[in-house]
Amino acid sequence: MDINTIASMAGVSRATVSRYLNNGYVSQEKRAAIKRVIDKTGYVPSRQAKTLRTGKTDVVGIIIPKINSASISRMVAGITSVLNDTGYQVLLANTDNDAAREVGFLKLFTERRQVDGIILIATVFTPEHQAALKDLHVPIVILDQDLPGYSCVHQDDYDAACAITELALRHASRPGYIGVMEEDVAAGHMRRKGFMDTCAAAGIEVPEEALAVAEFTVDAGYTAAESIMQARPETDALVCATDSIAYGALTYLREHDIAVPEDVQVTGIGDGELSQVITPRLTTVHHHYKTSGAEAAKMLMGLMTGNDSVPREVKMGFEVVERASTR
Amino acid sequence: MDINTIASMAGVSRATVSRYLNNGYVSQEKRAAIKRVIDKTGYVPSRQAKTLRTGKTDVVGIIIPKINSASISRMVAGITSVLNDTGYQVLLANTDNDAAREVGFLKLFTERRQVDGIILIATVFTPEHQAALKDLHVPIVILDQDLPGYSCVHQDDYDAACAITELALRHASRPGYIGVMEEDVAAGHMRRKGFMDTCAAAGIEVPEEALAVAEFTVDAGYTAAESIMQARPETDALVCATDSIAYGALTYLREHDIAVPEDVQVTGIGDGELSQVITPRLTTVHHHYKTSGAEAAKMLMGLMTGNDSVPREVKMGFEVVERASTR
């Protein structure tokens, strides 16, 4: 069932059918005849052939480090919600936290000309990333990370960390910090810097042993809290780079009968669905992850349609959510 | 940069280059010459053209009701982990819990011949689903639901519900149940049936007001727990169809100073990452979601390569995880 079949059944040339399918420029009679045949046969044009001819795929590639993460899945939900409504489909690449694979998919998508645009949720940017980004010949939007020179949508990590640290410092003077790797500029570097700067501004010097680095998991949060509390038992606040890490810290403190928030305050960043469910309910920063995904998708649409060709950077707002894990 | 360019640069015909790219049957010299040219130019064959010619897309479509759900994202992670290693790519369709869209994507994927196979994580099966499934001309695997006649991978929902209910009944005689819609055979009907049958076997009659139906969310769990506890304050156990619902129930009980597990026991099903983090740690059933996703992907691979053409049903095992929310 191809365009030729339809054309002959409708008694027109295939060029006319093609016009019917696309712009228009077809007389009423022919239009009706073609419509009738298509309705009857259920003909659907071949995507591949169209793509081969036009170069447009109507697919956008999205590259993510991990799917089963609360923040990332919220961003993906935001992306798909706007893409669904615009006729684009989503090719999903999950790198499993492997930065090399990230570059691999970047190349794959563009070399094979499989996508009209890309949304990249990255953690680190290696020189290989930079090179691959340079070679891209489709528009790209970086999500959740701020890479100068590229269109991106990201959280206000520095200010969020400052705000939550300030809140913790209202009733604490010996804070500890559990962060993630510095190479992750957004969640690692910026949040840590926000914490450190705020402490410094308050005249507080944070000793080395009150600083820990963890993975993005509950277990890692547990272990990091343990190491800080053992090295410096007088710690009276644990500021954590993510909610998951904070969950782990809370678990450690509870198991060791350290009262939260009386003895030690705990804060997170991100505001996962469960932060208001754990005990004590977690004070954190609400980030608009889903909205940022939608924003990125809209921005990419703009770039793909060529309306919007200047790179823009969108920094999302946030809200401090004060709950029971701080005083 | 197409196959003709490479051919003429290497001094061979494009058929030879094509052979080089695919099966073989090329002399050593030509092979070397072609390799040199390809290495130098970085030529990558066009996917579209290949697909147009061969009909194979090397893409599998996956249809899911929701991305930001712990169980679903674990299944997707399992799927992508095996697909990544086999050279297939993933076209992702998120229906946002809209069953009509589910059918829409099913049709879209196959009519456009965009995928070589489909994995469907569905909740309900309407007559439209059945019709669309009939019309499919690519292999499909149903994940997390048992649809007779089709290849599927699903959890042992009935036995899991029985097991967890039995555990709760060791120290309870007036249990309540918070389920999800019956139309969802796996999570709705089977789990509820497991609960009811186990109660009946224990000689317990569960009154109407101790039965609630909720959405798959924490908030819905809270509300449902509220309605049961108000209608029947002597309730001494709340068996919940999912962990999220159980989180909500725990929150309600805590806010109303009802001791868990002393006054009311609470159980979930699914074992999300956070179930061991909340207070009290949740007794639940561990389902191997990620593994089931991987299993489904492998099964689909078998169907697509034509090795495995008989539909198979895989029922995953489970483990009861006894923690602090039961006695």
Add this chain to the structure above:
DNA sequence: TTGTAAGCGTTATCAA
């Protein structure tokens, strides 16, 4: 072992 030639199903250009 290699080359020629005929498609795969579209869209776009150009005349009519």
Add this chain to the structure above:
DNA sequence: TTGATAACGCTTACAA
């Protein structure tokens, strides 16, 4: 407003 005709970039008989 319509219809030939030439691509788009590849694979695969078939013949050499």
